[in-house]
Amino acid sequence: MGRKSIFKTLTLATILILFACYAFFNTFKLAESEIPIASRENLISSPSNSAPVKIYMYDLPRKFTLGVIKSYATARGGLKGPLTYPGNQHSAEWYLFSDLTREGRVGSPVTRVLDPEEADVFYVPFFSSLSLVVNPIRPGNGEVQKGLVYSDEEMQEGLIQWLEEQGYWRRNNGWDHVFVCQDPNALYKVVERVKNGVLLLSDFGRLGGNQASLVKDVILPYSHRIRSFDGDVGVESRKSLLFFMGNRYRKEGGKVRNLLFQILENEDDVTIKHGAQSRESRRAASQGMHTSKFCLHPAGDTPSACRLFDAIVSLCVPVIVSDYIELPFEDVIDYRKIAVFVDTKSAVKPGYLIKLLRGVSTERILKFQQELKKVKRYFEYEDPNGTVNEIWRQVSQKLPLIKLMINRDKRIVTRDLPEPDCSCLCSNQSGIDTIL
Amino acid sequence: MGRKSIFKTLTLATILILFACYAFFNTFKLAESEIPIASRENLISSPSNSAPVKIYMYDLPRKFTLGVIKSYATARGGLKGPLTYPGNQHSAEWYLFSDLTREGRVGSPVTRVLDPEEADVFYVPFFSSLSLVVNPIRPGNGEVQKGLVYSDEEMQEGLIQWLEEQGYWRRNNGWDHVFVCQDPNALYKVVERVKNGVLLLSDFGRLGGNQASLVKDVILPYSHRIRSFDGDVGVESRKSLLFFMGNRYRKEGGKVRNLLFQILENEDDVTIKHGAQSRESRRAASQGMHTSKFCLHPAGDTPSACRLFDAIVSLCVPVIVSDYIELPFEDVIDYRKIAVFVDTKSAVKPGYLIKLLRGVSTERILKFQQELKKVKRYFEYEDPNGTVNEIWRQVSQKLPLIKLMINRDKRIVTRDLPEPDCSCLCSNQSGIDTIL
Incomplete structure (x- = not known):
């Protein structure tokens, strides 16, 4: 060899x-x-609820989904181009629907299943917020009489009728159904009938404590309406101390707005302007929010408003004057790190707010901005790891309580209850004047 | 080469x-x-809450844990042999403590951490149920005056004093603390001060709706007091239709017991006996439950009782006559599959219960038994994948709500609330007479 x-x-x-x-x-x-996914996870960590929650999206009649967009366009002179959801602050319904429809969903906290028998939860993708505003203004009498007018109430009733024909809806009293009703008035006519479900909403303003709650439901952020600020943290380009632009006059909790205007409109370093929604005002608001240190968020007709989310994506530190506000994803976001809270009574004392904000050091503002940057993705519906994923994660976390209620409901016997059969989580926090 | x-x-x-x-x-x-655990899991599936929850067990002064066992033994003539927890139905506190103390914990839904800074939740391992019964009977006046007597109330107060010195207790208003208080009277003197915490309990009987709830807390099974039935499903060796042995006279909801005795004690195929806890009566109860098809579970002073769990491990189908009962792990266990529920009003109608149970087919009983076998492990505290793991899994599931409450509490501003600040999950189920 x-x-x-x-x-x-x-x-x-x-x-x-x-x-x-x-x-x-x-x-x-x-x-x-x-190895099936669930077991593979067991190899690594705990046998706890690690398997992604399985969601089934109902194939609703088209009139409840894309048909609403069409009706909206028709009422405004017809479709111009392809069917697209009109830009508005209540577009979670569109993003959630699109996400579940999308091919190749990976990295989502929920797995879409096509067989309802496999599902943990059922998503009802009715565009309930857009449906509310299909008619641009009050239609003429003639149109109503001719039945030509889109009726949101009929749509709501129609949805319930359709649901009541579904075995999966009746099976568990609706506990495992998920509805999106982001506009505070969405589904108003039928909410009493869908209240067992998980409601995806921005506000409890119009709902009773037995219809919606932090425990059962998920608080959604509004879609921000102005463009995100892509720059870095800093105060050099933010000469204005405080910015607000929006409707000066609101009902109920929103009455604080007029009072705030009165005490703030003569301050030099404050921009406070009355203005309605329009493309131009959005441009002005972007400019204002990108060049101000703080952005005022007073209550509107209900405690929430999209301005908060505009401020967040602008890295403009929100100053929240809305005593009853509930905030999205508060289990993972500590809002004290990104916002200033002031109770209404203090906020309307002349000089109080201005003195408070002028006293905040640059260092502190930068810290706020850094924190805002960290959580910004939670408020970006278009971020692949943004709002939509977080909403589904929140829905997933409801599953143990959903299953508990389903099982418990079915074995409850007749009994005399002195008060409603509720299980609650109560805060005994008496509250603070401001957090700064 | x-x-x-x-x-x-x-x-x-x-x-x-x-x-x-x-x-x-x-x-x-x-x-x-x-790769850190959280990221490793992301590689495999969803980014949802898969990482095991981290638990820190307080190193309480010994008098609150093993010291309670010693006091218990001392009050009964001193320790005979090594320090062991006395057998009783409230021994969850022992099993949970032992589990966290154990070396080489694997497969648990919670990871014990030794640095409190890393912890998601804090476990307070006070043996609150044993502490209640340290004194065998009322001590003599002389002993009390000499201060020689163990005082559970002083222990409870002492625990709170100790906790109030802990930074982690004050940090989050107690929301992230876990207490075990399985006896309905455990911690009674201080429960108002620990109510923000996750309470591990068997019963809401003595607690207000703002102190404990299905949403915040975890319902524990009692430790079964009779031996498990290791045989297979079958009715051949179960000649008796219905079995009950226990105290005939109870307060409140437990008054139903005497009524049930009256209507059942003359039935041929029913064994219903008055008897107190003793080793001998437990042996008789084992024998009775292993040879009966159904086992009666009437309410005691409070809605729960350990008899239910004795029945389950005996594969003796529980007949639950306790209108306000809450059941352990009801998100994963559908009790309709393993038990018969009868409302109190119907159950005490002469002939009703007997007729109902005699009408159940053998096939149906076997089906019940098969289901009982499937879920038996959830009621075995000593099973490595039994009750203890399930309790921790339930605690883990509370984490999102715990974190939400922690964050929310800290930013709540002063406000006028017309009613308490509660978030509820309400059942609108009107109830059924029986489920069979």
């Missing part, structure tokens, strides 16, 4: 051994990928 | 290559194990 043949043998042996090693290595890899 | 040296070269090369492959393979393994 010559040197060459020794080398040949060695080379061959090496190749064979390498191949064997490769095969061996791959056997392990393959074996692992064949 | 001879044949031998060729073989030597080949062997050496093979060894080297195998070693290289091994190193290569291990590099991958190591690299994977270095």
Whole structure:
């Protein structure tokens, strides 16, 4: 045997051994990928609720989904171009629907299933917020009489009728159904009938404590309406102390607005302007929010408003004057790190707010901005790891309580209850004047 | 080069290559194990709440834990042998403490951390149920005056004093603290001060709706007091239709017991006996529950009782006559599959219960027994994948609400609330007479 043949043998042996090693290595890899996901997770961590929640989206009659967009366009002179959801602050319904419809969903906290029998929860994708505003203004009497007018109330009733024909709806008293009703008035006519479900909403303003709650439901952020600020933290380009632009006159809790205007409109470093929604005012608001240190968020007709989310994506520190506000994703976001809270009574004392904000150091403002940057993605509906994923994660977390209520409801016997059968989580916090 | 040296070269090369492959393979393994758990899970599935919840067990002064066992023994003539928790139905406190103390905890839904800074939740391992019964009977006046007597109330007050010195207790208003108080009277003197915490209890009987609830707390099973039935499903060896042994006279909801005795004690295929807890009566109860098809579970002073869990581990179908009962782990256990529910009003109608149970087919009983077998492990505190793991899993599921309440509490401003600040989950189920 010559040197060459020794080398040949060695080379061959090496190749064979390498191949064997490769095969061996791959056997392990393959074996692992064949374990069902739930068990694979057990290998790594706890046997707790790790498997992604399975969601079934109802194939609703088209009139409840894309048909609403069409009706909206028709009422405004017809579709111009392809069917697209009109830009507005209540577009969660569109993003959630699109997400579940999308091919190749990965990294989502919920897995879409096409067989309802496999589902943990059922999503009802009615565009309830857009449906509310399909008619641009009050339609003429003639149109109403001719039945030509889109009727949101009829749509709501129609949805319930359709649901009541579904076995899965009746099966568990609706506890495992998820509805989106982001506009405070969405589904108003039928909310009493869907209240067992998980409601995705921005506000409890119009709902009773037995219809919606932090425990049962999920608070959604509004879609921000002005463009995000892409710059870095800093105060150099933010000369204005406080910015607000919006409707000066509101009902109920929103009455604080007029009072705030009165005490703030003569301050030099404050921009406070009355203005309605329009493309132009949005542009002005973007400009204002991107160049101010703080952005005022007073209550509107209900405690929430999209301005908060505009401020967040603008890295403009929100100053929240809305005593009853509930905030999205508060289990993962500590809002004290990104916003200033002031109770209404203090906020309307002349000089109080201005003195408070002028006293905040630059260092502190930068800290707020850094924190705002960290949580910004939670308020970006279009971020692949943004709002939509977080909403589904929140829905997933409801599953144990959903299952508990389903099982418990079915075995409850007749009894005399002195008060409603409620299980509550109560805060005994007496409240603070301001958090700064 | 001879044949031998060729073989030597080949062997050496093979060894080297195998070693290289091994190193290569291990590099991958190591690299994977270095990724933090949360990210590793992201590689596999959803980014949802998969990481095991981290629990910190307080190193309480010994008098609150093992010291209680010692006091209990001392009050009964001193320790005989090693320090062991006395057998009783409220021994969850012992099992949970032992579990967290145990070396090499794997497969648990919670990870014990030794640094409180890392913890998601804090476990306070006071043996509150044993503490209640340390004194066998009322102590003599002389002993009380000498201060020689164990005082549970002083222990409770002492615990709060100790807690109030802990920064982690004050930090989040107690929301992230976990207390075990399985006896309906455990912690009664201080429950108002620990009510923000997650309470592990068997009953809401003595607590207000703002102190404890299905949403905030975890319902525990009692430890079963009779031995498990290890046999298979079947009715051949179960000649008795219905079995009950226990106290005939109880307060409040438990008054139903005397009525049930009256209507059942003359039935041929029913065994219903008045009897107090004792080793002998437990033996008789084991015998009775292992040879009966159904086991009666009437309310006691409070809606729950350990008899239910004795019945379950005996594969004796529980007949629950306790209108306000709450059941452990009801998100994962559908009790209609393992028990018969009858409302009190119907149950005390002469003939009703007997007729109902006699009408159940053997097939149906076998189905019940099969389901009982499936869920039995949830009621075995000593099963490595039994009650203890399930309790921790339930605690883990509270984490999102705990975090929400912690964050929310800290930013709530002063406001006028017309009613308490509660978030509820309400059942609108009007109830059914019986489920069979």
